[in-house]
Amino acid sequence: MKYLSFTRLTGTLLLTCSPIALSATANNTGSINTDNSSIEVFTVTGTHIPDTSDTASLPKFTISAEEIAALAPNSFADVLAGVPGIDIFEQGGVGGLTFLSVRGGDPNFVVILIDGVKVNDPTNSRGGAFDLGTIDPTVIDKVDVFYGSLSTVYGSDALAGVISIETKKFSEQRNGTASIKVGSNGMYGGSVHFGVALAEIAQLSVIGSVQDGDDSTFGDAFERQEVIASLASMADSDSQWNLGFFYADGEAATFPEDSGGDRLAVIRDPEIRDFSQTNVNAKVQHSLSESIKLDFNSAWSKREEDISNPGIAPGVLDGVPAIDSISNYERLDLSATASYGISESAVIALGAAYAKEDGDMKSIIDFGFPMPADYTLERETESVFVEARLDPLESLHFTLGIRHDNTKQNDVTTARLISRYQLSSTSTISAQYSEGFKLPSFFAVAHPFVGNPELKPEQSENYDLSIDSNFFTGNLTTRFSIYKNTFTDLVDFDPIAFTNVNRSKVTAEGVEAYLAYQANEQLSLSGQFTYNKVDIDEVGVVLRRRPELKASVTANYQATEQLSFTGRLVANDDYYDSSVPTGMIELPGYNHLDLSAAWTPTDSLMFRLHAKNILDNDKEQAVGFNNTGRSLTLSLSKEF
Template sequence: MLFLRTITRASKHAAVLFFLLAASVLHAADSAAIRGTVTDPLGAVVAGARIELLGGHVIIATAQTDSNGHYSFNAPAGERYTVRVTAPTFESTVSNSFFATSGSGATVDVVMATKTLTQEVTVTATGRPTPTAQVGASVTVLTQPDYKYQPEVQDPLRLVPGVQVTQTGQMGGTSGLSIRGGNTNANKVLIDGVPANDIGGAVEFANIDSVGIDRIEVLREPNSALYGSDALAGVINLTTARGTTPLPLFTYAADGGNFTTYRQEGSIGGTYRNFDYYSAYGRMNTQNSIPDAGFHNGTYAGNFGWDPNARNDFRFTTRHLNEASSQPNAYLLYGIPDSAGVQENDTYYSASWDNHATDRWHNQIRYGGLRLHYLYNDYAATGIYDPDLDVYLGAPVTITGANGYTVSGQAIFQYGASYGSSYPNFYVAPSKRDFVYAQTDYQVNPHLVALGAFKYEDERGTTQDSGLPATSIERGNYSYTIQLAGDFWNRLYYTLGSGLEDNGLFGFAATPRASLAYYLARPSGNHLLSGTKLHFSFGKGIKEPSIYYQSISLYDMLAAEPGGQQLIAQYGVQPIGPETSRTYDGGVEQQLWNGRARINLSYFHNEFTNGVEFVPQAALIAMGIPGGSDPAAQFGAAVNSQAFRTLGFETEIEYRLNSHLFARGGYTYTDSVVQRSFSSETAPTENPDFPGIAIGAFSPLIGARQFRVAPHTGYFALNYAQSKWNASLSGTLVGRRDDSDFLTDAEFGNTLLLPNRNLDGAYQRLDLNGDYALTHHITMYANLQNLLSEHYSESFGYPALPLTLRAGMRFTFGGESWSRK
């Protein structure tokens, strides 16, 4: 009996033990291992940091980093978390949210921000997330507070050193962005990894609304090694916001202002287990301040993600815009608005898979597409008709340039039927791009990362003018990238890489790139002077020509002419090919006053060669090509014939005066010189009223500055933030620029041409933004642009908006984090 009772008792204990072991195993199966490494902005590990795992605002678990900066703990699987890290001399830093699964857990590395100036992370400069402190390239990161309540992306870009935005008129007028004196179509623009450039590099910034844009990165130098064609002068990367809150977050904002302006914007975003979602729509309407200049833009942005586990992220993004704008032309030069308009219907989309095969090995595959539909319509002949000349003239005007020269008369506005013109007429340019991008990068050791990438693009496009056959092209482009990045002793940082572009039009081209950053003194919040950083970079860029320029190739035109081969040889004309660039820059960055201030001084030297230049009909006639011998001759031709260099320096300063007030500003000097210009060589122009002054009617003269590139530009911003109040005062300062009025007088002469030098006047645009939180859910805000109502033109003859005021309210509902009991 005793034996039996002993066996029975042992069986009960065994059963209890088995149950406990089984429960333990089941619990382990339902738990996730969360680990990571904490480093400072220079990559040095942070030991003794406190780690908190947060489920919403509730602390689930705590840990501490060891001597190698590592931490780890277990947590219930199947939940979404964030990690908060605190340590002496650093700002409290919170990671992005992540979904933890029992199988793979999660690896969450955290880069801590200093208590001085926030260290942002860039992807654009290196192809993988890298703190800007470790980058030798010139890159600026803007986040949503930098462009709060500003409807257009081009507005915050005005407050970036080395960047100049030029708009032909008011909202809806063509807007281009020049980086360090480069042409406005020489920048690669990415929206969630999708190239937004039309075939040949053009991007219409007037149509890019800020709705849904979470951050903007601006790389102020070529990076064709990573991004291939069009990254000739710089790269601009726009990223769509993601949903981050367990409960859906709804926002709605509405405002109105002068010039019959109103804007509405709404969004919804959130997370559900391992899914996140975000959708936003905004619409802007205005009539502007001059006749026939209405503009509206409706934009939708979406970002949807699925994380089956912590090592894989599937994501789909899309952006669609529908824009229509009247195009009054150079109203100050003709005195009459044109009866023309532009319509665009554009879509950008991508599907991507990010995979962390191991803690060291990362892969990415992205498929993306672009659909651009551009239509220009000149609905009716406009102007004062002269039956003897069969032309339409502008109103009598007197035009004075900022250089003091004045002309008076009537310019030819449009041409009649005898010149082959008919109304309405149109120009249509639809284009498509599909691409596949694959990247793999491997961390060989804590101080070395190797990256390789491949991209294939299929580009198709068409251009057609009224009365002419359509021109269609298709290009299949291949790009290859190899890159090494790393550091020595967490003090010297380098990036070395090269791209190989195999373009369907111009063939192979190599684009090497290198950057270095070295810290003479590490950043510190305890010294008057610290964080002394030397930086240097070199790069080559390449750009494919547009469909339109390819369709009006001067080489093809001459080859079809009798005796054309002799002219080709005489003028050294080549088939349309790539534009190229080479740039060097270097400088020093210094932190001051215990890290509360930062100053950066950079020198740059850019060479732009083989630029595609428009050759007007007058130059073709001067070459011996009769104007009517080829239908395309009346529209001019294009040839790789322009070369220019830009050199100068940039300064930027940031200063955190106190916890509420932050100031920043910058100044750029740009010395731009045209070294070669086919149009200037073959068709020099002179206004008989200004004898002895050579004028570039259609392009700048050799030895002169690039049109619309200001030698002196600057900006400043003063931001104030308090519990309920926010305010920002910013200014854009632009000096005088060279330009042309491009006018022909009523006698087909040059008496209305003004000298190019300093034709465009300097201007100072001040903007003021502010908001006040009435309640947790309701905020009042106002946006004032051109606060002093200064009359100026960014492009000669196109008046900018005077004082504009928009005021409205923003409503926010939901989005609160969940709580645990």
């Protein structure tokens, strides 16, 4: 249930705990990563082949821990705001559901990985979109954004892109870090991270973090606790392994999506969401020889959500009854890959994967009388894949991947071709053709009122062409990209048949421009501009939260050895959004300016003051949800 006008969502609203919305964007302090030399073991690279060269993978956009710290974000949405090709809208404060889109795709067209573990949940009414409030930005070491349809690597859901989050690990440079923060709107939190080498055999890393409150001005409630642990072998042997654990739980209270928010909602009770996310993963990598490598990966994850929606009073559109629901989803992933270096210019990888999913939802809908709407579903997917990298010339490189995924209901084959050509010592051109698929969500297939077990997988095709250049001995880095994404067989709600069907087709095409300039030792600048045009093949249907134009500029200034400043301005033009009180309307564009200052009186101690929305722009990102307003956050971190 995605690319719909709000009118066509009305029937679905009666049955969902959280109606679906769609997106918009800006830009970030991140960097374009085209240097893949010295790839660390277990690092997600968007390919099955261990990437030890600087030529094989399509460039991606990377945000480092240092860049995240400079932004001093209170939410993961703050981290992604401003990344080229990403539209992101916050509904209320940190605890509100965030709309995320990559190059025009729906939020559930993006695979989210935490330390390589897929965390998309197909039992929720959002079709599998991940709740970005689950992850604390302070625990993140790096974020990689991969563009295009990557189902040849990640299977289902990777229609528009992949966002890979890597948490902080053991570091030889420090034993640990402790930090605390307080905000002007009653928000406070902190984190502790320590790492230690165990008898020169393994590296242990443990992180704990808490946050209470968000940065909004209208009383949203939010709290979250996280514990993350990693035990990894030393990277100096033919065999390497890693054990990982991630746990987060929390509670959020906000106005329901499409309710009209704090400005328009008639029912003033908040929607209460309790959530928990548990991931356990084990990875082994073994080199039989210089040319043969084996990878074994296993992961288990569990998502639990308890939602109490007070309902939405009728407005221009029909209202939504009160709904209470409890959902549980478990996923087991196993995979094995063998790669063989045929020669210095050719590598091939063969592998197989198995996924088992178990999900259920128990819900009560209040139609004036309680109506149960429960479902349970299991799904197993068996996959085989092959990938080859060829370097026919020193300056020309190809990567070709094919994957076949099989369930009892569906067989899907996808392919991807990447090519890179070194135009000169300063410029590289990259091209990609990729295919993706998304198995129907458990909610769309099994819900007792609107579920349709005959739904086909949603499909995608992506074309991408990028030129990366370096000028002035590397002080100026640029990227220019053009792309076209086509999404077909999209799951849509048919109000006449009162069920979900496959029928829509959406095309998203656009251009992205990015540059990063190191003006001198003190000043660095970066900026991006995105034009994204999205069309649907049905007359009268308008897509929500997709501004055609967005841009951002980030500046970092090192005033003295101890004092630095970071500023980021993001902006976008007008876009459509809807709510029950108003129906579909056009919202004006907005801009958002954040500033932060960091003072390091010693090498291990840092104070940071962060001012969010310093211009106090009062434009709404979602209909009726007033801007969160200006806020200040003071943090203190200590390395030891």
